[in-house]
Amino acid sequence: MILTSFRTVLTAALLVLSAPGAQGQEMVALFGADAPAEVLVMRSTTDIAVFGPVVETYVSTRPGLQVRYEQWGSNELYRLSRRNCREGVAGADVVISSGVHQMVQLVNEACAWTYSSRLTERLPDALRWRDELWGITREPAVMVYNRDLVPDRDIPQTRFDLLDLLRPAGTPYAGRVATYDIEQSGLGYLFAFADAQEASTFGALQESFGRSGAVSTCCSVDIIRGVAEGKYLIAYNVLGSYAQGYQRGDSRIGIVLPSDYTLVLARALMIPKQGANTQAAAQFLDFLLSAEGTLALRNTLLISPLLETEEGNEGEALSATALRPIGLSPALMVALDALTRETFLRRWRATFPGP
Numbered sequence: 001m002i003l004t005s006f007r008t009v010l011t012a013a014l015l016v017l018s019a020p021g022a023q024g025q026e027m028v029a030l031f032g033a034d035a036p037a038e039v040l041v042m043r044s045t046t047d048i049a050v051f052g053p054v055v056e057t058y059v060s061t062r063p064g065l066q067v068r069y070e071q072w073g074s075n076e077l078y079r080l081s082r083r084n085c086r087e088g089v090a091g092a093d094v095v096i097s098s099g100v101h102q103m104v105q106l107v108n109e110a111c112a113w114t115y116s117s118r119l120t121e122r123l124p125d126a127l128r129w130r131d132e133l134w135g136i137t138r139e140p141a142v143m144v145y146n147r148d149l150v151p152d153r154d155i156p157q158t159r160f161d162l163l164d165l166l167r168p169a170g171t172p173y174a175g176r177v178a179t180y181d182i183e184q185s186g187l188g189y190l191f192a193f194a195d196a197q198e199a200s201t202f203g204a205l206q207e208s209f210g211r212s213g214a215v216s217t218c219c220s221v222d223i224i225r226g227v228a229e230g231k232y233l234i235a236y237n238v239l240g241s242y243a244q245g246y247q248r249g250d251s252r253i254g255i256v257l258p259s260d261y262t263l264v265l266a267r268a269l270m271i272p273k274q275g276a277n278t279q280a281a282a283q284f285l286d287f288l289l290s291a292e293g294t295l296a297l298r299n300t301l302l303i304s305p306l307l308e309t310e311e312g313n314e315g316e317a318l319s320a321t322a323l324r325p326i327g328l329s330p331a332l333m334v335a336l337d338a339l340t341r342e343t344f345l346r347r348w349r350a351t352f353p354g355p
Contacts, residue, residue: 027071032059036066040280043070043077044096045187046267047221050245050300051096057296058287065280073219074099074186078106084274085111093275094284096136096267098239099186101193101332103268107132108333113271115282119289126327127266133328135266136288137302140240140323141191143256144227150234150254158260159201162236166208175213176233178226182348184218187265191237193335193344194263194326201260205236210351221246228252239265241301257306257318264307264325 029048044051048071055067072080074097084091085106097103106112112132120134127135143162145155156162165173180188196202208214215232217223220242226232228250240255247253269288271281287293297303307323326332334340 026073029069029071031055031067031069032062033064033066037064038066038277038280040065040067040094040277040284041070041092041275042067042094042096042284043072043081043092044094045072045074045077045098046096046302047071047242050241050302053300054288054293054296054302057292058284073184074102075184078102078186081106081111081270081272082109085109085272088274090272090274090276092272093277093281095270095272097186097270098265098267099190100135100265100268100326100328101190101335102186103133103270104129104328104330104332105336106270108330111270111272113273113275113278113281115271115278115285117282117286119286123289126325126329129328132270134269134285134289135328136269136285137241137265137267137297138307139265139267139302139304140257140306141237141263141265142240142243142306143258144224144235144238144243145254145256146227146230146233147252147254149230155254155256156234156258157256158258159199159205160260162234163201163204163208165234166212166214171212173212173233175215176231177209177212177214177236178223178232178234179209179214179216179236179238180220180223181216181218181352183345187239188216188218188237189341189344190265190326190332190335191263192348194324195237196344198261198263198324206347206351214352216348216352224253237263240304240306244301244304244306255306257322259318259322261322261324262318264323266326266328267302268328 027048055069059065059067077097078099081095114131116131143156154165182189182192220239223235223238224243224246227235243255269285271278275281
């Protein structure tokens with residue numbers, strides 16, 4: 001739940017209509033001071049309900065600061081950030097996105113402010129690129145299933161298990177498996193592209209999805225809710241942080257970290273070079289990397305306990321060899337190459353032709 005000490009803007013619809021390029025803006029919330037001495041504009045793909053408590057923790061010790069938090073879809077945020085960069089517009093002070101391939105592209109196009117501190121230098125190379133992009137979370141891509149409707153014997157532990165469920169002509173899972181629509185979701189595209197690079201099962205999965213009438217849709221919460229309510233029985237490549245957060249309030253949700261391999265996402269943070277408040281943005285980054293910020297991220301499951309070998313994880317934790325972190329590097333830009341992307345999407349459209 002969103003903490004009651006911050007105010008969701010009731011006139012969000014008006015703000016959405018009036019903001020430049022805001023047709024992709026989903027919601028706005030204000031945190032902190034009512035009459036601020038300083039305002040930090042944050043644009044993020046993370047739901048306000050999830051990231052809000054982290055921001056609230058930050059502003060609680062910083063009187064006079066107000067954070068304007070804008071929630072965006074990943075593709076829309078990428079397009080707006082790119083346009084602001086090219087036009088030299090001071091839009092956001094902080095940009096955080098799950099579409100990390102898009103963030104790498106923005107850095108490559110010289111859109112980022114350079115910053116280094118003791119805390120950023122502690123990050124491993126895979127979570128820091130050119131002192132302009134930083135990975136701030138650790139979230140697995142999981143399979144989600146309905147505990148009431150999927151028998152124990154059918155719970156897929158690997159992609160091979162999921163293929164076996166979808167193979168029979170009369171499978172009860174026909175039309176009841178969901179995943180991201182990779183044309184709508186930058187994160188969904190990233191996960192699918194990473195799968196294609198990682199595993200020989202990807203082509204077989206696409207074929208099975210197409211043959212069994214699997215559904216591609218948006219977005220994380222909608223997919224997970226669909227599983228809980230029985231609209232879908234299984235969801236593939238869903239963010240574990242959102243799934244576990246939903247599971248806290250709904251015991252119908254089961255979570256599996258695929259044991260053949262599990263992709264691990266680190267949401268990327270960038271400080272736009274044209275931002276009006278780069279110093280305050282740097283202070284927020286250091287907070288996220290501090291012990292206090294790390295605890296706040298853990299409490300909201302953005303640093304996932306599913307990846308830790310603590311007692312009580314119901315066996316979801318994997319060995320380190322099964323984890324496939326998506327590192328921040330120029331290699332991610334391959335996913336945005338125009339010809340590569342169009343070829344990949346053409347195959348996807350053949351799998352999910354739509355209504």
